[in-house]
């Protein structure tokens with residue numbers, strides 16, 4: 136019988152046949168090739184047949200269908216409107232102007248609904264048809280980008296908080312994020328073979344040494360944060376690295392492990408979890424540490440039960456002491472104790488213009504749900520014609536203009552105003568503290584609307600705040616179409632996660648800067664009920680809060696989320 140064999144873990148062998156079917160699929164895929172190349176040539180269907188869609192995720196591609204047209208097409212005996220979402224790998228979200236212009240062209244040629252900035256600092260293109268996939272992937276390569284491991288059971292795009300151009304420390308951290316991404320991405324030749332038509336070459340032995348033939352049990356997310364800004368939500372990462380500074384020097388990172396948002400409402404043993412701080416690593420060693428930690432999860436993660444396969448569950452099953460000991464064995468030394476570092480104060484993007492230590496200017500444009508299409512897409516392209524700075528995608532789904540020369544700043548502001556983009560220069564508004572995931576119509580897991588519902592809900596939410604005089608008090612608000620948590624809802628002060636069309640679970644009480652999970656407050660509630668539930672809480676907050684006290688903190692401090700107060704609204708989260 137075939138056994139799980141990876142570089143350093145033959146002692147952990149388990150018969151492949153006893154593992155989850157996804158594991159068997161990976162094992163039999165010849166390092167992520169499967170029959171993808173053949174499926175792409177089949178012009179009788181818009182889909183890629185069999186299990187290949189699961190393998191394509193590792194290549195950054197999701198097979199989807201337009202759920203808005205499913206019923207009508209089924210009635211006409213047509214297959215669903217199959218299409219593909221392509222997610223790029225952009226470590227730290229850093230792009231040149233030329234790359235953005237290239238992406239815009241690619242979107243115009245191949246995708247529907249423009250470009251979407253994701254909550255992990257990258258771009259997704261929706262609605263690409265099968266016959267155009269290879270051309271699209273080659274066009275992405277031409278602008279110096281790729282989509283490797285943007286989805287799948289691997290190390291996802293490495294995120295990097297706070298504008299890297301702000302200071303020397305920020306630049307260093309961004310460079311480490313890029314190095315980490317490079318180190319952790321799969322190295323299989325399947326990607327260039329399938330998408331660029333490159334030669335298969337000779338050797339296929341041990342093609343992906345850091346992964347082995349089974350890759351990871353689930354996705355693995357790494358992120359770098361620089362206090363006081365927790366824009367990446369470092370406690371939601373499998374491996375979070377928090378910059379430790381001595382004066383203006385970067386000395387290293389405090390290491391956090393085991394964060395994760397996803398949960399199933401139907402399983403009690405599935406839950407969001409905050410990453411815990413377990414030690415310190417010197418700056419230059421961080422990428423290597425990331426590889427070792429990923430290797431531990433590769434070898435000890437649950438490969439039988441996918442719902443318990445994330446690193447957070449491995450840690451809860453085996454314990455932090457076990458983890459630290461295993462890490463020390465593999466690394467050859469123990470982790471140093473965590474060091475004192477600056478505190479996080481917020482997780483939103485900074486409003487207005489900011490000046491970096493090298494004199495260059497940076498400003499963030501607000502993009503609702505990260506979606507750039509139609510008039511906005513044209514306005515941005517018009518703006519970029521005469522723009523000489525760079526671009527950064529933020530983990531709050533906004534577009535940052537970076538590295539603007541001082542002499543150019545005034546002109547940039549005029550151009551933004553001329554093109555009606557001036558109002559987007561990030562205000563400190565509620566919108567700038569709000570995230571939503573894609574959900575309908577493309578996400579196959581969505582049970583309720585998120586991105587398309589956000590504008591309406593935000594309007595009602597703002598009105599309710601204004602009634603209580605809270606319009607100047609931003610609160611972190613996140614909406615997702617299901618409990619999976621793609622917009623990091625469980626870290627928000629207020630979150631809605633979809634349960635059915637028009638119905639959401641309401642979570643309250645996360646901290647403003649993302650270091651405390653919120654708690655379930657009401658289940659299966661519609662818009663009217665959500666506002667009804669928030670109304671008295673806003674009133675109490677308006678009247679009783681202490682100076683500077685944030686909404687989430689107030690709810691916790693005033694015991695408004697204690698079980699007895701909240702439980703009446705919760706029918707059952709697992710129903």
Ligand code: HEM
Nearest residue numbers: 220253254255396397571572573577578579619620621623
């Ligand atoms: C079992 C858990 C999860 C599943 C099955 C899942 C699945 C998906 C799917 C299918 C999409 C594509 C939606 C579309 O473009 O139409 C998506 C998007 C995304 N997911 Fe997840 N997801 C899960 C958990 C998470 C978690 C916990 C995070 C991060 C905290 C996350 C981050 C993202 C991001 C950044 C996107 C891109 C779109 C966006 O920014 O909203 N996912 N996910």
Ligand code: SF4
Nearest residue numbers: 572578581616617621
């Ligand atoms: S949270 Fe759910 S609905 Fe939203 S993108 Fe993720 S999987 Fe889809």
